[in-house]
Amino acid sequence: MKRTRKTAVILTAFAALVFAGGCQKTYEPAVINGAGEDGTAGTEFRYENAAMEDGTGQKELAVQTSIKEQNMVGDPAADLKDVNETVYVTGDSVNLRASASTGADVVAVFKKGDRLERTGYGQEWSRVRYEGMTCYIASRYVSATAPKIENETKAGTEAGIQAGEAQQVAFQTSWKYAEFSKINSGTAKLYKAEGENRKGITICVNAGHGTSGGSSVKTLCHPDGTPKVTGGTTGAGATSAAAVSGGMTFSDGTAEAKVTLAMAKKLKGKLLTAGYDVLMIRDSDDVQLDNIARTVIANNCADCHIALHWDSTSSNKGAFYMSVPNVSSYRNMEPVKSNWEKHNALGESLVAGLKSAGVKIFSGGSMEMDLTQTSFSTVPSIDIELGDKASDHSDAALEVLATGLLAGINQYFGQ
Numbered sequence: 001m002k003r004t005r006k007t008a009v010i011l012t013a014f015a016a017l018v019f020a021g022g023c024q025k026t027y028e029p030a031v032i033n034g035a036g037e038d039g040t041a042g043t044e045f046r047y048e049n050a051a052m053e054d055g056t057g058q059k060e061l062a063v064q065t066s067i068k069e070q071n072m073v074g075d076p077a078a079d080l081k082d083v084n085e086t087v088y089v090t091g092d093s094v095n096l097r098a099s100a101s102t103g104a105d106v107v108a109v110f111k112k113g114d115r116l117e118r119t120g121y122g123q124e125w126s127r128v129r130y131e132g133m134t135c136y137i138a139s140r141y142v143s144a145t146a147p148k149i150e151n152e153t154k155a156g157t158e159a160g161i162q163a164g165e166a167q168q169v170a171f172q173t174s175w176k177y178a179e180f181s182k183i184n185s186g187t188a189k190l191y192k193a194e195g196e197n198r199k200g201i202t203i204c205v206n207a208g209h210g211t212s213g214g215s216s217v218k219t220l221c222h223p224d225g226t227p228k229v230t231g232g233t234t235g236a237g238a239t240s241a242a243a244v245s246g247g248m249t250f251s252d253g254t255a256e257a258k259v260t261l262a263m264a265k266k267l268k269g270k271l272l273t274a275g276y277d278v279l280m281i282r283d284s285d286d287v288q289l290d291n292i293a294r295t296v297i298a299n300n301c302a303d304c305h306i307a308l309h310w311d312s313t314s315s316n317k318g319a320f321y322m323s324v325p326n327v328s329s330y331r332n333m334e335p336v337k338s339n340w341e342k343h344n345a346l347g348e349s350l351v352a353g354l355k356s357a358g359v360k361i362f363s364g365g366s367m368e369m370d371l372t373q374t375s376f377s378t379v380p381s382i383d384i385e386l387g388d389k390a391s392d393h394s395d396a397a398l399e400v401l402a403t404g405l406l407a408g409i410n411q412y413f414g415q
């Protein structure tokens with residue numbers, strides 16, 4: 001009985017992903033050719049959806065009113081955005097078509113979990129490569145996220161960590177700001193809470209650093225190409241910075257990237273137990289995702305983004321968050337303009353949570369910093385510095401930090 005219920009939960013969650021259009025959190029119903037946009041036609045052609053493409057037999061609804069010229073209807077294949085990315089089939093028996101129409105020949109039928117290389121993206125149709133041919137598949141039946149396949153080995157079974165259902169999340173070049181990323185062949189992992197207390201809130205946990213080769217590649221600091229307004233790892237005035245820097249080394253010789261990973265795993269366990277879903281940007285020593293790719297994935301697949309770091313000073317100064325610089329040009333640049341208050345509010349909550357857990361806090365708990373992460377974030381997004389080179393990073397210390405971060409996350413989301 002339990003098994004049945006669990007399956008239903010997975011299917012519900014899965015359906016939510018599919019209907020959200022991959023990882024995107026909102027789905028805009030597609031309308032092809034609004035009625036009479038040119039003042040002559042009055043031709044409206046709407047697909048209710050391409051639901052029949054998944055073999056469930058749902059009826060396609062095509063409404064045509066006041067038709068004067070049937071071929072006023074645009075060619076859906078002509079409006080696709082060029083992309084180059086991996087997607088996964090999310091439905092059973094999904095048709096691959098010779099052209100972007102439900103009337104076109106079926107070239108092949110795919111099953112859930114099949115992988116495809118997408119070369120064009122539109123709300124209705126995606127262009128994919130298949131055995132050397134160019135074919136089309138309904139966009140709503142492919143996703144950046146690999147669907148959960150029955151009998152897949154459970155991930156997240158480390159001692160003390162509640163098991164979660166892990167799904168791979170591939171970077172999508174169709175996502176906003178994706179073109180600014182240089183390293184994005186890796187995949188993040190999405191773990192879903194399984195308890196009765198599941199909240200439906202996804203926390204992106206980004207273990208800082210851990211991308212080999214990342215420091216020798218440069219990406220733009222700002223989407224509009226303007227220079228950084230503060231110093232930091234990269235000096236003020238620079239327009240590009242390391243795609244992912246290597247991170248510092250603790251006074252005892254431990255690499256920061258190793259500690260941020262241990263911290264991320266610990267926080268993941270606590271979040272899953274508390275009912276949050278967790279998007280783990282890095283789940284092992286290396287992930288080939290640069291700071292922009294990490295940010296873009298979080299933008300599309302999570303409700304907030306928390307990057308875990310320790311600072312490069314050696315004074316054991318305590319924890320703080322990197323706040324959005326109070327520089328008008330920066331705060332007026334999108335997407336910072338629309339999101340900076342949320343970033344700072346999340347940072348304040350995290351610091352309050354850490355404080356409540358007894359963690360030492362540096363100064364006022366924040367330091368203004370122009371970060372690539374902040375510059376491309378469209379969800380509440382924070383770089384939290386949990387201490388520095390001289391800080392205790394033992395398992396017990398990380399446990400306290402995780403407790404504090406969870407308290408801060410609860411505060412931010414009103415939980």
Ligand SMILES: [Zn+2]
Pocket residue numbers: 208209247248256308309310311
């Ligand atoms: Zn760091």
